[in-house]
Amino acid sequence: DAGVEEGWEGEEGEAAPDAGEAAAAAGSKAAGKHMVSTNWVLHDEPFDAVEEAAVSVLHHLLMGTSASPLHHALSSSGLGQRVIGGGLSSELRQMTFGAGLKGVRAEDADKVEGLVLDTLRALADGGFDATHVEASLNTLEFQLREFAGSSGSPKGLMLMLSILPHWLYGRDPVDALRYEAAFAELRRRVEAGERVFEGLVRRLLLDNQHRVTVHHVPDPALAAGEEAAELERLRGVEAQLTPEELAGIAEVADELKKRQQTPDPPEALACIPRLSVADMNKEARWIDRDERVRDVAGLAGHATILRHDQPTSRIAYLSFGFGVETAGVAASAIPLLPVFARCLSALGTAEYDEVAMSRRVGAHTGGVSASFSAGPTLQRGASRSHLFVSGKAVDHKLPELGDIMRDVVLHANLDQRHRVAQFVREEVAALESALLQSGHGVVASMMAAPYSKSAWVSERAGGGVSYLHAMRELLKRVETDWESVLADFTALRESILLSPSSVLCSVTADDRTLTAADGVIDDILGSLPSAKAAVAGGWDGWEASAGARGGAGVGIAVPTQVNYVGALLPAFGGDGAGLTPGHATVVSSIISMAYLWEHVRVQGGAYGGFCDLDPITGLFTLLSYRDPRLPETLAVFDGVVDFLRSGQVTQDDIDKAIISTCGSLDAPMTAREKGATSLSRYMTGIERGMLQKRRDEILSTSVADVAKLADALEAARADGTFAAVASEGAFGKVEKATPGRFVVQKPL
Template sequence: LVRSRQRPKEVLSILALRALVFRSPLLGSAMTVLRAATGTNVRAGVQQGATPASLLRAGAPQRGFTSMRSTAASVMRPTLTAGMRMLGAVSARSRMGLRCFAVAATQVAPPAGAVKEAHGFVLDRQQYVKEYDSHVLLYKHKKTGAELISVLNGDENKTFGVVFRTPVDNSYGIPHILEHSVLCGSRKYPIKEPFVELMKGSLNTFLNAFTYPDRTCYPVASTNKQDFYNLVDVYLDAVFHPRCVSDPKVFEQEGWHYEMDTPEEPISFKGVVFNEMKGVYSSPDSVYYREVQRALFPDNTYRHDSGGDPKVIPHLTFEQFQDFHARYYHPSNARFWFHGDDDPVERLRLLDAYLSEFEARKVDSAVATQALKPEPRKVVAHYAAGDEEGDSKAYVGVNWVLTEEALSVETELALSFLDYLMLGTNASPLRKALNDSGLGAAVLGGGMDDELKQPIFSVGLKGVDPANVDKLEALVLAKLGELAKTGFSATAVEAAINTIEFSLRENNTGSFPRGLSLMLRAVGAWIYDRDPLTPLQWEDALTSFKAKLASGQDVFGPLIHKYLLDNKHRVTVALLPDSELGARTEAEERAALDAKMAAMGPSDVQAVIASTHELKERQETPDAPEALACVPTLRLADIPRTITKVPTDVTSLSGGAKLLSHDLFTNNVLYAEVALDMRGVPAHLLPLVPLFCRSLTNMATETESFVELTERIGRKTGGLSVYTFTSPLRGKPEEPVAYVMVRGKAMRDKAGDLMALVRDLLLTSKLDDRARFKQMVDETKAGLEASIVSRGHSFAATRLAAQRGRAGWISEQMGGLSYLEYIRGLAKRVEGEWDAVRADLLAIRAALLSRPGALVNLTADGATLSAARAPVDELLAALPAA
C-alpha cells in the first residue's frame, strides 16, 4: 500500500497510532487506560455517536472522508492521499481511536531579536497570535519571491510543509499523478521509494502529501529534531528535483500505461492513479460530489477533476506531465511553512539551499472567481447501479456557492454557528427535518464548506426515490424559510456557543499535528493571496459575535436570507441509478483499447510488451545498497535514551470498579472515559451493540426529549460519545477484552454535569424510539454499502482478523461484512419485530450495567481530578452492584 502511494485512511491511522503510542509524551486515552489496567495491546476502536461540527475548517485532504457530521461528507473533495480530515478545531466527532491531550502551551518569549535578513530571506512582517500563543514571522526569499511563514512556539511536534498552486484545465489528473510521482526518487535520493526507506527508521508523526482541486501540499512532522531536518531535506529534493520528470517509467507506474505481457493477451490500461480513480468513480458518493462541484463551478478550474477522470487519464502525455511540473513546482509559486520549537534561522538555511538554485519567475496560477448565476438550476446525472438493495435509489442535494468575495472572519464565524445550529447534531432542525421526512436513508452533503476560494453550502439525502427529487428540494427551502423566520431556541444557541468555543479554545487536534492543522487553515487564505493569519485570529470576532447575540440582535435570519434563500446561484443535483452504465463504461474502455490494438503493427505490439516487462522488472529489482545508503538515518545519539512516562494512579473502588487518574496539565479541562465490560453480552447480540451505543445519545431519556438531551450535552460539555473498544490481552492473544466506552470532556466546574449526563444516558435512556432507531439503521446500512468499494481492503482485513482470534471475531461482528449482513436483516426486523428489537437493546444494557469490572479513566490537573472524584463516586454508586 505504501509502495503504491495509495495510503488509505487505515494505513495512516496505523501510522498515527504508532506515532502516538511510542512517542507522545501524554498518553492517557482510553486505549492507554485499558492497556494499563488490563495489560492489553492497543487497538483502536471505532467511535460511534455524534458531537459537534468544526469551526473555520482547514483543508480536507483526502477523497471520501467522513465529515464532521456522521452522515455527511464535504462537497469540495481534495484528491487523495491523506489520512484524515484536517481540522482547524477538531471535535469529538472526528472518529479517531486516539486523542491527544490539551497539553500546556509553552510560553515563547517575543523574538525581539528576530532575524530580519538571513540566508536569502528578508523579514516582511511579524505578529503574535494570542489564540495559539505563537509568534509568526513572515519572510520573502529575495531571489525567487518564495513566501515563508515561520511559527515559533513550544510545540515539540515540529511541522514543515510546502504548498504549490496547481490549477488544471482538464481532468487528466496531472496534479494527482505528479503528487504520487515526485515521491518516487529524486536527484539527491535516487532510489525508487525513498519514503518507504525513511519509514524504516524515521520517528515522524506525519509523512504524506495531498492533492486539492487547486493546490498540492507536502507536509511532514516529527518530534525529533534531526529526523525532522532529514524529512524536510527529502521533501524539498523530491518536489524540486524529482526523478519522475526525466524517467517516463515513473510516470507510467504512477499515472498510466498500456500493459500487455504476450501478443495473445488483450491490451489494457494500468497505473496506480488510473486504477485508484476507477475505484473512486465506481462509488456513487464520489460521483455525486464531483457532479456537485462541476455544477456549482461551471466556469473555473473546479469544474475539472484534479484527481483524474479514468476516461481521460490515458490522454495525458509524458510531455504534458513534465511541463506541469516545470510550470508550477517553482519557488515563485510556493508557500512554505515551519511550526514548532526548532531554530528559526536553521529553517531559512535549509530552504535557501534549494531555493538559491532558481530565479524569480511570474507563475500564472491564480484561481478565477466563479461569477454567481442569476437563476437556480437543476442537474441530473447518473451512477452505475448494481444489484444490491438500495441501488435503485437517488442521491439528491441542494447546493449553493455563497459569495464571490472573501468572507470576513466574523461572517465566517457566524456562518459556522449557523451551520452547526442547522445541521451539527441529529437534533438540529434542518437535519432532523430531513431525517424525519422519510424521503431518504441518510443525510448527504457537508453543510457549509469553506476549503476552496469560494464557500459553498450543500445538503440533501441519499436513498431517495427518483420521484421525490422535487419534494426534497421543496423541503430544504421550506425549512430554511421557517428557520429564517422563527430562529433557534435560546438553549440551542447556548449549546452551539459552548460547543464551538470549547473546541476553539481546547485546540485538540488529536493525533494530527497541531502545526499542520494551523498550516492548512492559513493556506486556505494564503493560496488565494489573502492574509494567511486572518483565519488564525478568531478571538475578537468571537467576542463581537457573542455581544450581538447577547444584545438580542437577529443574527441568523439575515444570514439565511442573504447566503441561501435570496442567493440564486443554487443547483439541485439529482444522481439517478443506471443499471447499464457500468457495462457501457467498461465497453467504451474496451473499444478504445481494441481500436488502439487495431492500429498497432507487430513492432508496436512488441514495444508495448517490452515496455511492460521493463516496468515490472524495475519494480521487482531492489535498489542497490550504495543507492540505499543515501537515505538519511538517525544515529543512536539522535534518539532520547529515556521515554516520557504518563503519570497513572490506579485506585480500586468499592464494588469492584477501578479508577485510573492521570495528573496532567489540561487547562482546566476534564477528559473522562467510563468503560463497561461487554463480557456479559450474549454473542448473538454483539452486532447490535454499536447501534445501542448510538441510541444512548440519539433517543430520549425518562426526563428529557432527544432534543433537550442533545442541547444539554452541548451546553454542559465539550462533547460526549459512546463507542465500542476491543483488543486481545497483551501476551494472551486468545483472550479478548471488549468494552462499551462512554467518553466526554468538560471544564472543571462542569465535572458534575458531565458525570450526571453519563449516568442518565446509561440508566434512563428509554430506547423506545422506533422511528429514530430505524433512521440510524438506514444510515448505517447506507454508509456500509457505500464504503464497500472504497474500503474493500479494510473489510477483507477485518474478515481475516476474525479467523485469528476472538478479539478479531468480535470486531468483525460489529464492523465487518457480518455486521453489514446483520444490519440488512435488522432493517427488516425493525419494521415487523420492534418489540423484540427493543428487548434486545434492553438486554444489552442489563448485561453492561455492572459496577464490578467497570473502569473510569480521568485525565486532568490535580484540582480538576479532585473536583471530579465525588461525581465519579455518585455515578458508580448508581450502577448495579452485580
C-alpha cells in the same frame, strides 16, 4: 502572495438555480437507491473574521448534530437512508454548503430539494431557539480551545491544515488562528437581539441563486459498460497502430518495468538526510497513571479509576467502561451493541428529548458519547469488551457533565422506533459505502475473525459483512416487530449498565482539574443501582461460530473497477502468547516499505500495499488498496517468504526500518490520546517491562531476525487464509483460471 488573490476571476453573468442528473455505479440490490443533494456557493469576496465565525456556527446549527434542524429534518423524513452533503466546506476560496440524502427511492428524489428549502424557510421565518444558539457557540469555542485535542493528528499538522484555506488564496494565514475577538463580537450581536443566523440563512442560502441540486441515478450496468467501452476504445486505438508502433509501446513498457525493478544507486540514496539507530530513544515511552480501586455500595465488585495527570487547558476527559461479556450478554446480541450505544447518547431522556439533550450537551460540555469497544488481551483465549460512556468539559462545567453522563447511563429513552430505524438505515448505508471505498478494512476484519476472539466480536459489531447482514435483519425487526427490539435494548441496559459487576473509569486532566473530577466520579458511581456478580465465559463458544480457517478464500463482489486484496497468516502464538517479538515488527515494516511497495504499488499499480503484524494476536496481515489486480497480488503475497529468504534485506534496510518503527511508536500524542492509550494498555494487560523488552528487541534487530520471521510465516502458511473485495468480472476471471479459489458473496 497577493498575486494569487488578484489573479483570480469569478464567473461572470447572472446565476440561477440549476439541477442535473448523473449516473452512478450500483449493485443490483441498490438499483432503487438514488442520491440527491442541494448545494450552494456561498460568496465571491472573502468573508471577514466575524462572518467566518458566524458561518461556522450556522453550519453547526443546521447540520452539526443529529438533532440539528436540517440534519434532523432529512434523517427523520423517511425519504432516504443517510444524510449526505456535509454542510459547510471551507477548503476552497469560495466556501460551499450542501445537504441531501443517500438511499432515496426514485419516486422521492424530487422531494429532497423541497424538504431542504422548506426547512430553511421555516428557520429563517421562525428563528433559532436561544438555547440552540448558545449550545452551538459553546461547542465551537470548545473545539477551538481544545484544537487538536481529539483529532488524532499532530497539533502542528492541524495548525498547518487550519491556515491553508487562507494562505493558499493570498490571505494572512495567522488570521485563521485568531478566533476570540470574532466570537466575542458574534456573542455581542446575539445578546443584543440581532437575528444573525436567520439573516445568514436567508442571504447565503434562500436568496442565493448560486445553487445546484445534483441527482445521482443508480445504474447497475454502468461499471460493466464503462469497462467495456474502455476496452473497445483501446482495441480501436490498437487497430490503428502499425506493428512498429506496437513494438515501440512494448519496448517502453519493458523499459519502465526494468526501471521500476532496478534499485536506486547507493550514491543517490546517500544524498537523503537520515537519522541513525543511535539517535533513537532507548527507553520505551510509558504513560504514568495513578490507579485507584474503590469499593462502591452498588457494585458486586469494585470500581477501578485510572487518573492521568496531563496538561489539558483545564479540560477533563472522562470515560466510564461497563463490562459487556462479563455482564452475561448473549453472543447473538453482539451486533446490537453499536446501535444500542448510539441510542444511549442520541435519543435523550424522559425529561430531555433528543433536541433538548443535544442543546444541553452543547451548552455545558465538549461532547458526550457512548460506544462499544472490543479488543484482545494478553490472557489466552480472552478478549475485552466494554460499553463506554465518555464526555469532556472544562473544569467549571464538570458538575453538569456528571449530571448528563448519569442521565445517559440511567435514563436514556430507548422507546423511539422511528429514530432507531433511521440509525440502523445509516449503519447499513455506511457499511455499503465502506465496501466500495475502504474494502481493505472489511477484508482484514473478515480474515481475522476465525483466529481471534476479539476480531470475531469486532467483525460482528461493526467491521464486516456479518454486521451488514445483522443490520439489515435488525431493520426488518424494527419495522415489523419493534417490541422485541425494545425488549432486547432494555435487557442490554439492565445487564450492562443498571447492574454492572464492576466499572472501569479513566480520567485525563491537569492536577487541579483531576481533583475537581474526583467528586463527579464519586457521584456517578454512587448513583449506580445494585449490581450482580460477573458472568464467566459468556462467549467461550466463539470458535464454532467464527468459521473455518484456510480453504477457499472469501470473495465479496461489488460494483467496482478496483480491488481490495488480503492474505492472513497466524504467525505467532495468538491471544495470550505475550507481545510478538519486536524484531518481527521491524522486518514486517521492511516488507511494507520495500517488497509490497515495489510489487503491489509501483509495478502493480495499486494505490497502496502494506502489511501489519498485530502485537497482541500475532496475526500477520497483507493488504492492497484500490488495486487493479487480483490473482497477481495474491501471488505477490505468496512470495513474501521467498523475498525474506532471498538475501536482499541488508542491515542498512533494517536500520531504516528500526527508525521508522520507533517513529511510529514515538509519534506525538495529545493529552487525551495519552489517557486513551494508557486505558487501552491497562485493559490489554500491557506493563512497562513488556514495552521495554519489545523496545530492546526492536533496536537490536539484525539480518538474522529476517529468517526468523520467514520461518514463522512459512510454518503458518497451511493455516492461513485470503479474501478480496472485487467486481464480479474480476472473480469470474479468477474462477476460469483457478476454479473454486473464492467462495463469492454479493452483499450489494
